[in-house]
Amino acid sequence: xxxxxxxxxxxxxxxxxELARIKHEVSxxxxxxxxxxxxxxRGGKALLFENPKGYDIPVLLNAFGxxxxxKLALEVERFEEIGEKLVxxxxxxPSSILDGLKxxxxxxxxxxxxxxxxxxxxxxxxxxxxxxxxKFPILKCWPKDAGRFITLPVVITRDPxxxxxxxxxxRMQVFDERTTGMHWxxxxxxxxxxxxxxxxxxxxxxxxxxxxxxxxxLYSATAPLPxxxxxxxxxxxxxxxxxxxxxxxxxxxxxxxSAEIVLEGYVKLDEFRTEGPFGDHTGYYTPPEPYPVFRxxxxxxxxxxxxxxxxxxxxxxxxxxxxxxxxxxFLPILRMIHPEIVDINLPIEAGFHNLAIVSIKKxxxxxxxxxxxxxxxxxxxxxxxxxxVVDEDVNVHDMREVLWAVTSRFDPSRDVVIIPDAxxxxxxxxxxxxxxxxxxxxxxxxxWKEEGYExxxxxxxxxxxxxxxxxxxxxxxxxxxxx
Numbered sequence: 001x002x003x004x005x006x007x008x009x010x011x012x013x014x015x016x017x018e019l020a021r022i023k024h025e026v027s028x029x030x031x032x033x034x035x036x037x038x039x040x041x042r043g044g045k046a047l048l049f050e051n052p053k054g055y056d057i058p059v060l061l062n063a064f065g066x067x068x069x070x071k072l073a074l075e076v077e078r079f080e081e082i083g084e085k086l087v088x089x090x091x092x093x094p095s096s097i098l099d100g101l102k103x104x105x106x107x108x109x110x111x112x113x114x115x116x117x118x119x120x121x122x123x124x125x126x127x128x129x130x131x132x133x134x135k136f137p138i139l140k141c142w143p144k145d146a147g148r149f150i151t152l153p154v155v156i157t158r159d160p161x162x163x164x165x166x167x168x169x170x171r172m173q174v175f176d177e178r179t180t181g182m183h184w185x186x187x188x189x190x191x192x193x194x195x196x197x198x199x200x201x202x203x204x205x206x207x208x209x210x211x212x213x214x215x216x217x218l219y220s221a222t223a224p225l226p227x228x229x230x231x232x233x234x235x236x237x238x239x240x241x242x243x244x245x246x247x248x249x250x251x252x253x254x255x256x257x258s259a260e261i262v263l264e265g266y267v268k269l270d271e272f273r274t275e276g277p278f279g280d281h282t283g284y285y286t287p288p289e290p291y292p293v294f295r296x297x298x299x300x301x302x303x304x305x306x307x308x309x310x311x312x313x314x315x316x317x318x319x320x321x322x323x324x325x326x327x328x329x330f331l332p333i334l335r336m337i338h339p340e341i342v343d344i345n346l347p348i349e350a351g352f353h354n355l356a357i358v359s360i361k362k363x364x365x366x367x368x369x370x371x372x373x374x375x376x377x378x379x380x381x382x383x384x385x386x387x388x389v390v391d392e393d394v395n396v397h398d399m400r401e402v403l404w405a406v407t408s409r410f411d412p413s414r415d416v417v418i419i420p421d422a423x424x425x426x427x428x429x430x431x432x433x434x435x436x437x438x439x440x441x442x443x444x445x446x447x448w449k450e451e452g453y454e455x456x457x458x459x460x461x462x463x464x465x466x467x468x469x470x471x472x473x474x475x476x477x478x479x480x481x482x483x
Contacts, residue, residue, distance in 0.1 A: 121257025212260025
């Protein structure tokens with residue numbers, strides 16, 4: 001059965017011995033970060049801080065910090081199950097992943113998972129029209145952060161043209177009791193709605209922020225869905241059950257009815273404030289920059305809310321498993337569009353947008369370069385800085401094999417593609433211009449004569465199947481001796 005709310009997921013974590021209840025008094029200012037950082041890097045449990053210093057609201061951290069917990073969150077044995085189900089529903093061969101996902105988004109089977117509007121929900125147990133954000137144990141994560149940041153917000157806006165709701169995840173620096181930053185980057189749908197409202201001559205855009213939602217909804221807010229495909233419908237699809245939504249008190253938006261905390265308000269289209277620095281998932285502090293300001297008009301929450309947060313920093317951190325889930329969920333769809341792709345690895349250490357390693361079934365000269373350009377033209381993968389293409393005999397998740405292929409099948413004088421001034425992640429600090437920088441493609445496939453390789457390619461060393469089978473018969477006994 002799907003989780004109705006965050007609390008049911010917490011209960012499941014406890015049943016699975018995946019939750020640690022922290023009774024010690026721990027401050028949300030830096031101290032929780034230090035504990036979470038040590039725990040996540042050792043593959044430790046989810047953390048429920050029951051005694052935050054100065055607060056009576058517990059804090060949940062590291063809820064998704066391992067592969068196992070991420071699979072428990074999405075209720076799958078394999079992440080690919082979700083993408084494979086989408087592909088089976090689609091049963092088509094569109095010309096691009098974007099067209100494919102748009103087609104998937106209109107399928108009758110998926111439409112049955114559109115959210116269900118209800119009159120009220122747990123998020124309405126307390127309605128506070130004189131909000132004070134400092135009522136909540138919002139974290140300051142790193143010493144040089146500009147202040148406290150809301151790090152797991154589901155930010156909800158409405159497209160002024162289509163009327164569709166969008167849910168995204170953008171960090172929010174708390175400036176005072178009723179205002180925060182809204183760090184939606186130029187590639188995000190929230191920023192697109194903001195831009196559309198400005199073009200229509202409006203002076204503000206209504207925003208609602210849900211904190212502490214069910215796992216499928218939280219994941220969906222991070223998923224790279226195309227414009228026009230509802231994150232709330234996708235959450236229903238993952239859960240196998242429609243999500244219950246309730247109308248806000250002061251804005252014309254809907255929010256998950258089971259949310260722990262909801263912030264309602266607006267972003268003025270001509271108001272900016274310096275946001276940051278912020279210790280980010282790149283491992284560096286993102287420098288201060290001007291971003292729009294979110295003004296909170298009303299807060300609703302449960303009578304005994306749980307504050308849900310995450311800590312980002314030098315990888316690996318909890319967000320790594322959101323990224324890995326996305327990599328595996330969307331691989332079947334990527335294969336549907338590009339059948340030559342065997343597998344893909346977006347290494348955690350590279351922050352996902354910086355490196356993609358792709359294995360292919362090479363069918364013609366220049367095929368590796370075709371795949372590079374396909375990756376650079378596909379949704380949020382377009383922000384990938386480096387693409388390495390290898391043959392299908394290379395396991396992209398084994399860096400020993402990848403490095404072997406790169407160093408033995410790649411000639412830097414001929415097998416490289418460099419593109420200047422291309423779209424990059426806003427958080428890439430190596431680029432000389434914001435959001436714009438170079439891309440590198442490495443063709444580490446075995447080269448053909450048609451590609452100018454005149455020598456005979458040597459055969460890779462491989463043991464015969466007969467010997468492998470023979471040793472398999474005695475391997476269990478041998479392994480007890482040799483290891």
